[in-house]
Amino acid sequence: MKQLWLLATVISFAGLLSAQEATQTQGPVVAATDNRPVAASSEDESNEGRFYLSGGIGGMRIHRTADPKPGSNVRGIQPYLILRLGYDFADSPWSVEGYGMFGRIRESDKTQEENVLGVGAEALYHFDRYAEFDPYLAAGLGYVKTSGTPAWQDDVDSHVFAQAGVGAFWHINEDLSLRGDIRYHVALTDEFISYTSADIGLIYYMDGDKGSSAETVAPMAETATIEADALAYDEASEHAATLRDVTPEGSVDEMKLELRLQYAKDTSIIEPSNYPALDELLRIMTLAFEANPEAYVTIDGHADRQHGSDHAYNQELSEARAKSVLTYLSTNGIPANRMKAAGHSFDQPKDPVNLDEGTPSNRRTEVVIRGVDEATRAKIRAAK
Numbered sequence: 001m002k003q004l005w006l007l008a009t010v011i012s013f014a015g016l017l018s019a020q021e022a023t024q025t026q027g028p029v030v031a032a033t034d035n036r037p038v039a040a041s042s043e044d045e046s047n048e049g050r051f052y053l054s055g056g057i058g059g060m061r062i063h064r065t066a067d068p069k070p071g072s073n074v075r076g077i078q079p080y081l082i083l084r085l086g087y088d089f090a091d092s093p094w095s096v097e098g099y100g101m102f103g104r105i106r107e108s109d110k111t112q113e114e115n116v117l118g119v120g121a122e123a124l125y126h127f128d129r130y131a132e133f134d135p136y137l138a139a140g141l142g143y144v145k146t147s148g149t150p151a152w153q154d155d156v157d158s159h160v161f162a163q164a165g166v167g168a169f170w171h172i173n174e175d176l177s178l179r180g181d182i183r184y185h186v187a188l189t190d191e192f193i194s195y196t197s198a199d200i201g202l203i204y205y206m207d208g209d210k211g212s213s214a215e216t217v218a219p220m221a222e223t224a225t226i227e228a229d230a231l232a233y234d235e236a237s238e239h240a241a242t243l244r245d246v247t248p249e250g251s252v253d254e255m256k257l258e259l260r261l262q263y264a265k266d267t268s269i270i271e272p273s274n275y276p277a278l279d280e281l282l283r284i285m286t287l288a289f290e291a292n293p294e295a296y297v298t299i300d301g302h303a304d305r306q307h308g309s310d311h312a313y314n315q316e317l318s319e320a321r322a323k324s325v326l327t328y329l330s331t332n333g334i335p336a337n338r339m340k341a342a343g344h345s346f347d348q349p350k351d352p353v354n355l356d357e358g359t360p361s362n363r364r365t366e367v368v369i370r371g372v373d374e375a376t377r378a379k380i381r382a383a384k
Contacts, residue, residue, distance in 0.1 A: 054084040054179060056201020060103060060116075062151060063194045078105045080116065082199055086124075093126045095136075101144075105151050116151065118144040120163070134169040134177075142185065152193050159187040161195075169203065174306070177203040224248035233381040242277035247377060255288065255372040255380070257281065259325065259365040268320035270328060278328050281367065285334055287380045288369045295371035297339040299325050304363040305346035306355055319343030325365055 059077040080103025088095045101118035120142025127135050145158035152159060165183035172178065180200045187193035230245035237243070247256045259281070262271040270278070288295050301322030303314040322341040330336040346353075349362040372380075 050088045050205050052086045052088065052203050052205045054086060054097075054201050054203040056082050056084075056179070056181075056199040058082060058181075058197055058199025060195050060197040062105075063196070078103055078116070080104075080118075080197070080199070082201070084201075086203075095124045095126065097122050097124065097140075099142075105146065114146050114148040114151065116144060116146045118142055120161075122163070124167070132171050134171060136167055136169075137164075138167055138181070138183065139164040144185075152187070154189065154191050154193065156189075159189060159193060161185040161187050175205050177205075179203055224250075227251070227377075229378055229381055237280070239277040239280050242274055243280055245381070251374070251377075253371055253373055255284070255369045255377050257284070257367045257369075259367060260363075261321070261325070261365060263321060263324075268317065268324040270324055278325070279332075282329060282332055282334065283383075284380050285329065285369060287383060288372045288376065289334075289338070291376040291379070292371045295338070295369055297329075297334075298368045298370065299323075299339060299341040300366045300368075301325075301341070301343040302348055302350070302362060302364050302366065303344075303346045304358050304360060305349065305353055306358045311345050315343055315345040317343070318345055322365055325367070 057079070059079055061077055080101050082099055082101045084097045084099040086095055086097040098121045099119065101116075101120075103116040103118075104113055105116050106113045120140055122138045122140030124136045124138045140163055142161045142163055143158065144161060146152075147157070150157040163183045163185040165181065167179060167181035170178040178200070179202070180198075182198045183196070185195050185197065225248065226245075227247045227249050230247045233245045234240045237245075242260050244258045244260075245255070246258045247254070259274075259277070261274045261277075263269060285297060299322045301318035301320075303318045305314075319342065322343050326336065326339050326341040329339060346362065349359065350364065351359055351361045353359055353362070
């Protein structure tokens with residue numbers, strides 16, 4: 001009966017997590033910056049998942065029971081090798097794996113060694129899917145067979161096991177990760193037969209097309225020649241590395257500025273080193289509002305894109321970072337009702353997208369002051 005209780009618990013847990021996913025709005029599943037490597041999107045902007053191979057080495061301990069029989073004659077930790085083929089679902093905390101296992105078991109008197117073979121499948125629920133440290137819960141079923149003398153206390157050489165446990169990935173880069181896993185296995189038989197396994201290994205991710213084709217890269221935002229006065233302002237400004245005037249030639253009633261801010265890792269918190277540039281932006285906006293009380297501001301956040309970049313996460317991150325700029329400005333005197341913040345994930349790149357290396361220039365915040373004519377722009381630039 002203990003085996004049935006474990007199997008029921010595994011099934012109930014999986015059902016509960018699935019129900020949670022169905023009833024909650026999908027939040028960011030990546031605790032990472034907007035250039036975290038992730039799988040290219042298709043034309044409909046839905047992300048593709050990724051296959052991966054994982055090889056490892058571990059040890060298994062067969063548990064004994066005193067009733068009704070004295071238990072297995074196998075003692076201690078028995079070594080094994082394991083190979084997994086997995087698939088990460090895009091924009092989801094779920095992945096699935098199939099595995100094959102080969103090991104050697106030795107009885108306590110050390111007179112006989114036997115092979116042990118196993119296959120199985122598991123579902124993994126990740127708590128922080130694309131973070132550097134990626135912990136998860138796992139549950140599934142496996143089939144284990146021993147050659148020669150049976151290792152199990154019921155003298156049967158093979159069993160189907162329900163298994164559950166925990167593990168974690170440590171993502172080294174886009175293609176490689178380390179992993180560690182612990183599982184508890186219970187046979188689906190009338191007798192209580194169980195073992196524990198633990199292993200460590202290396203993961204290699206198999207990406208699809210890494211090209212920069214029209215199918216995998218969103219159309220770039222249109223570019224235009226920048227006003228000569230804007231270029232002159234940038235050349236003379238001490239904040240040009242962070243704040244640039246990129247107002248296009250021919251603009252009738254707007255002033256466009258571009259921010260390249262630094263944020264605390266994995267957050268939308270602006271680093272204090274950016275405050276002087278934001279104070280310059282405050283000065284520009286204050287003069288614009290003085291010149292035109294009807295002026296208003298839009299703040300648009302944009303993310304960079306690499307292979308596998310998670311669209312949903314980057315959407316939320318770009319929104320949060322745009323709102324952090326709005327919060328700084330409103331805290332320092334700009335009326336919040338005169339500003340609007342929005343995020344655009346990686347859908348509006350400014351420069352050609354490099355899916356392999358990333359394109360830092362596409363990671364930006366654009367601030368557009370509406371209601372600023374050419375004469376006012378000239379006065380603002382001259383007053384610095």
